[in-house]
Amino acid sequence: MAGARYLYCIADSNEKISFGNxxxxxxxxxxxxxxDLCVVIHNCSIEPYKSEDEDKVxxxxxxHEKVVExxxxxxxxxxxxxxxxxxxxxxEKEPEENMKSWLKDDYxxxxxxxxxxxxxxxFGVQIFWDIKIxxxxxxxxxxxxxxxxxxxxxxxxxxxxxxxxKLENLLKKEIEKxxxxxFKDFYERIKRCGDEIKVEKTKKLEEGKQMLxxxxxxxxxxxxxxxxxxxxxxxxxxxxxxxxxxPWPPYSFV
Amino acid sequence: MxxxxxxxxxLVDLLDRILDKGLVINADIIISVAGIPLIGVNLRxxxxxxxxxxxxxxxxxxxxxxxxxxxxxxxxxxxxLLNGEEVNLKIYGSYYYSKGIYTAWRSGYFYLxxxxxxxxxxxxxxxxxxxxxxxxxxxxxxxxxxxxxxxKEVLYLIRQDGKVARLHTIETSxxxxxxxxxxxxxxxxxxxNPVLIEFKEGPINFLTEGEKVTHRGKKVWYLVPVSGxxxxxxxxxxxxxxxxxxxWWYDFERKLDFDIPxxxxxxxxxxxxxxxxxxxxxxxxxxxxxxxxxxRKTASFSGEQIDEWVQVLRTIISDQxxxxxxxxxxxxKTALRKELLKKGxxxxxxxxxxxxxxxxxxxxxxxxxxx
Numbered sequence: 001m002a003g004a005r006y007l008y009c010i011a012d013s014n015e016k017i018s019f020g021n022x023x024x025x026x027x028x029x030x031x032x033x034x035x036d037l038c039v040v041i042h043n044c045s046i047e048p049y050k051s052e053d054e055d056k057v058x059x060x061x062x063x064h065e066k067v068v069e070x071x072x073x074x075x076x077x078x079x080x081x082x083x084x085x086x087x088x089x090x091x092e093k094e095p096e097e098n099m100k101s102w103l104k105d106d107y108x109x110x111x112x113x114x115x116x117x118x119x120x121x122x123f124g125v126q127i128f129w130d131i132k133i134x135x136x137x138x139x140x141x142x143x144x145x146x147x148x149x150x151x152x153x154x155x156x157x158x159x160x161x162x163x164x165x166k167l168e169n170l171l172k173k174e175i176e177k178x179x180x181x182x183f184k185d186f187y188e189r190i191k192r193c194g195d196e197i198k199v200e201k202t203k204k205l206e207e208g209k210q211m212l213x214x215x216x217x218x219x220x221x222x223x224x225x226x227x228x229x230x231x232x233x234x235x236x237x238x239x240x241x242x243x244x245x246x247p248w249p250p251y252s253f254v
Numbered sequence: 255m256x257x258x259x260x261x262x263x264x265l266v267d268l269l270d271r272i273l274d275k276g277l278v279i280n281a282d283i284i285i286s287v288a289g290i291p292l293i294g295v296n297l298r299x300x301x302x303x304x305x306x307x308x309x310x311x312x313x314x315x316x317x318x319x320x321x322x323x324x325x326x327x328x329x330x331x332x333x334x335l336l337n338g339e340e341v342n343l344k345i346y347g348s349y350y351y352s353k354g355i356y357t358a359w360r361s362g363y364f365y366l367x368x369x370x371x372x373x374x375x376x377x378x379x380x381x382x383x384x385x386x387x388x389x390x391x392x393x394x395x396x397x398x399x400x401x402x403x404x405x406k407e408v409l410y411l412i413r414q415d416g417k418v419a420r421l422h423t424i425e426t427s428x429x430x431x432x433x434x435x436x437x438x439x440x441x442x443x444x445x446x447n448p449v450l451i452e453f454k455e456g457p458i459n460f461l462t463e464g465e466k467v468t469h470r471g472k473k474v475w476y477l478v479p480v481s482g483x484x485x486x487x488x489x490x491x492x493x494x495x496x497x498x499x500x501x502w503w504y505d506f507e508r509k510l511d512f513d514i515p516x517x518x519x520x521x522x523x524x525x526x527x528x529x530x531x532x533x534x535x536x537x538x539x540x541x542x543x544x545x546x547x548x549x550r551k552t553a554s555f556s557g558e559q560i561d562e563w564v565q566v567l568r569t570i571i572s573d574q575x576x577x578x579x580x581x582x583x584x585x586x587k588t589a590l591r592k593e594l595l596k597k598g599x600x601x602x603x604x605x606x607x608x609x610x611x612x613x614x615x616x617x618x619x620x621x622x623x624x625x
Contacts, residue, residue: 010277058265061272082276102279113277123257124267141506143475143488147530185358188377200270228255235255246257251271254278 004088005041005095006049008067009249011075012114014038019070024049024063029071032096034103037110040071041087041099048084068249077118079110080249113254120195121247123224125215125231127186131175133239138174145170183213186234193227194219198252209241216252333374333381339367343432347423349373349383352508364423366436371411373421383421387437389414392448393430412448416460417509460494460501460510469495469566474557475529476502476512477539488529493555495566500542502555512553517574518544522567529556540564 006024014033019040023029027042051057061083068080087102089095103110139145148167152160191197196218202211219227228244235242335341348361360382362375372384392412397405407426411419423429437444445463461467474493480486491504491511500519502512520543526536540555540563555563580591584604598605605613 007279058269061269062265064272065268079277082274082278083272085276085279087279106279122271141490143490144530147535151530151535181358184375184378184380185360188361188375191377224257228257232255242255244255244257245259245267247259248267248271251275254276 003095004044004046004086005039005099006044007081007085007087008040008042008064009071009081010079010110010114011038011040011071012036012077012118013075015075019067022063022067022070024060029067032099034100035107037103037107037114039099039103040067044086046086046088048086050084065249072249077114078249079113079117079254080251082251117218117250117253119220120218120250121221121224122250122252123194123217123219123227123244123246124248125190125213125217125227126211126243126245127213127234128209128241128243129179129182129212130239130241131210134175134178135171137239138171138178142170142174145174179212182240186213187215189230189234190215190217190227193217193223193230196253200252212240218250218253221247333363333365333372333376333379335365335367336369339369342366342368342436343429345423345425345429347373347421347429349422350420351382352506359422364421364429366433368436368440371433383419385411385413385419387440388442390433390437390442390444392445393433394448395427395430412445415510416513418460460503460513461496462498465496465498467494467496469563471559471562472557473505474502474555474559474563476504477554477556478511488556493563495570500567502553514544514546514553516570518546519567519571519574520544520550522564522571524560524564542567 006027008023008029011031013031014036015031015038016033017031019029021028023042024044027044029040029042031038031040049060051060064083068078072078087095087099090098139149145167148163148170152163152167155163187197187199194217198216200214200216202214217227224247231242231244234240343364343366345364346361347364348359351358351360360373360375362373362380362382365372365374368387370384370386371390373382374380375382390411391414394410394412395407396410398408406422409421409423409426409430411421413419421429434444470492472492473490475488475490476493478484478487478489489504489506489511491502494501494503495516497516499513499515501510503509504511523541523543525539525541527539528535529537529539537556538560540560542553542555544551544553557563575591580594581588582594582599582601582604585599585602587599587601589599589601593600595606595609598609
């Protein structure tokens with residue numbers, strides 16, 4: 001069989017089945033068992049999937065995810081792969097053979113990972129804070145900043161601009177200190193609710209609302225309630241808001 | 255709060271995970287896509303959070319730093335102790351942390367060693383709170399609303415310098431007993447029945463035995479002097495006048511940042527001054543001159559009630575003057591200043607020129623009446 005194999009995930013079952021034509025570009029998704037594991041794939045050409053069309057890529061990504069989740073529903077534990085992981089043949093070797101020798105070499109490692117993830121799911125936690133409220137608070141308790149911000153109103157245009165720059169610098173420093181404190185506290189609290197945490201890059205979303213922390217948390221599915229309760233406490237604070245997403249296949253913990 | 259997977263809102267989360275993560279196959283057998291922008295640079299940029307990090311750009315560096323730091327500190331299992339330090343008790347608990355505008359019960363493990371009591375946070379390998387055993391002055395248990403909104407036993411630890419820490423463990427009273435026993439073994443003793451005074455900002459303690467607050471008021475700013483790289487800065491707090499001392503309580507750090515015995519106060523003056531280097535508005539500033547080892551120092555305060563404080567402090571100064579002793583300028587006999595000025599010297603009959611003038615005036619007046 002020529003061509004290459006597009007990988008979706010590895011599952012903890014050696015069942016040989018087909019999931020039907022649910023793959024990218026309507027390809028048939030099926031399993032290839034190895035010992036007590038299987039790899040979930042579809043047959044493809046040796047060209048990776050690429051496109052300049054955003055919508056197309058988004059569609060592909062969504063399909064990739066749907067396949068992974070369908071497999072996840074059927075089997076207990078999976079190791080999801082990222083988009084566009086394609087195994088190719090090597091000289092005389094078929095892609096299938098390549099895959100088997102990889103599974104053989106990596107078997108112990110894969111088993112270990114599967115055991116770790118048994119019964120667990122990934123949840124996304126993003127905490128935002130309202131820069132406006134935080135700034136106001138800081139202005140309120142920091143005399144120098146408060147005075148400066150009151151004074152700006154009475155200054156001429158040019159001067160006001162200079163003062164504003166100064167004020168913003170001071171404020172920035174205070175905000176960072178605050179961020180550091182909150183981060184540590186929330187991290188501790190969230191850590192207590194799960195098994196593992198990964199700290200991800202924060203992102204800018206919309207004006208005024210700033211992401212303070214972006215976490216991926218690994219925990220057993222039942223425990224999401226405990227985490228949810230803790231997050232609700234944070235969400236109830238005026239200046240913070242929380243996004244809680246999941247359950248995701250454990251992409252961040254493989 | 256329930257986790258959700260609203261299709262539209264989570265597309266970004268999805269792209270994040272599927273494009274950047276997932277099991278990595280470390281082999282030559284796959285078409286490597288890692289690091290190659292196969293799917294169009296624009297899209298990736300928009301997804302991966304590379305967008306300029308707003309005008310608070312510094313946060314980016316902070317973000318990076320935090321993640322590196324978190325990685326480095328994550329794996330530690332036990333606190334590092336000093337040489338010869340032995341752990342007598344380890345118990346999970348928390349400490350009320352209050353700095354800046356942020357307050358929280360921060361948790362970790364309390365270690366009671368033969369040298370100190372400390373609270374260690376393993377996640378960040380950070381000692382959140384510590385006190386040498388010989389600096390513990392008193393321990394009090396109070397039942398109060400914990401952050402969980404339930405009534406919990408909270409241990410107030412008073413240090414020799416008057417600072418107070420609020421601690422909590424699952425077994426607070428047992429915790430207190432153990433600390434007391436350990437102090438006893440070391441031959442250290444605690445103040446019996448220490449006092450905690452309830453103020454609006456919560457209970458504070460800095461009073462010595464029998465000391466009473468005689469005057470207090472609204473927020474007072476104190477010009478905290480230069481220390482290290484910290485320039486002098488105005489900080490918010492409260493002034494307390496007791497029958498012994500004048501104290502300024504720093505609200506955020508919950509400690510006394512300034513205190514002097516009342517009899518050291520030399521003079522009190524008010525001046526209109528700039529309180530910020532950035533504008534030319536003047537504000538009433540109270541300067542208190544006081545003596546430390548015969549060196550004259552000045553502490554500056556500002557706030558709404560400065561006039562009231564001036565009055566109160568001036569009364570104290572004049573009361574003190576009256577109780578001071580002076581020597582008679584004529585015969586050198588020691589007498590109360592008040593007596594000397596009002597009545598003259600009992601020894602030699604000296605009277606102050608002012609008093610002399612007064613008696614003469616009075617004498618003339620009487621004469622006028624009689625004539």
